[in-house]
Amino acid sequence: MAKIFSILNNKGGTGKTTTVLNLGTALAKKKKRVLLIDLDSQCNLTSALGLWGAENNLCDLFLGKCSINQSVKQHEEIFLLPASDKLLEAEFLISSEPGREYILKEKLEKILDEYDYILIDCPPSLGTLSINSLVAADYFIVPMQAENFAFIGLDRIMSVSEKIQKRMNPSLQLAGILFVKLATRTKFSQAVITNLTINEHFKDKLFSTYIRQDISLMESGAFKQSIFEYAPKSRGAEDYMDFANELIKKYGKK
Secondary structure, eight states: EEEEEEESSSSTTTSHHHHHHHHHHHHHHTTTOOOEOOTTTTTTTHHHTTTTOOOHHHHHTTTSSSSSHHHHETTEEEEOOOOTTTHHHHHHTTSSTTGGGGGHHHHHHTGGOOOOOEEEOOOOSSSHHHHHHHOOSSEEEEOSSSSTTTTHHHHHHHHHHHHHHHHOOOOEEEEEEEEESSSSTTTHHHHHHHHTTTTTTTTTTEEEEEEEEHHHHHHHHHHHHHHHHTTTTSSSHHHHHHHHHHHHHHHOOO
């Protein structure tokens, strides 16, 4: 049965899509069955996998116009539930539905046995779509940059996740905080990491793997490729493979 990870940060530009794409590709290269879900109306993950404009997309799935099996598309070794630029309209249309927070969970229950890992790329907000993701997930991962104001959104994420755990999804857990775009040698980066390490709530929730600054990661996204396609010997490829290994070790099947 699949382990479901929501990749979440209510701040834009924190590497959510980059992490979902490259972590998913790394897991697939480890012979894991991987499904990616693009919940962001910007559709960056969908575009990166060449599936922009796909019929029977996630918007259609949420509105009951197709089945989940009709929605899943394959791209080489990974699978995707593609987004649509009409996702915000779908979010509005389901806002009055009873149990709207459970729609994604109900859809995914039908295909859990088909995958080892499901990774959800969330929008940069904590609205209905992100809450759907957390209700469906076993774990959530917060990608974060070691920069000014990096902590501002973290308290909000934890507050919302605790309410969801209490009211809707008792098994939801923070898998960890993943530092991305990290300049490991700067004093400021080291100070941010130290502050989280000594924080009572987060000291045991930092992934050992850091995703270092690497221009190849930026370029690969622009060329709509994973880092493993674009620059397989880069630091970015090394870091995301290390992260996949860490995730499998901590949360893989025993």
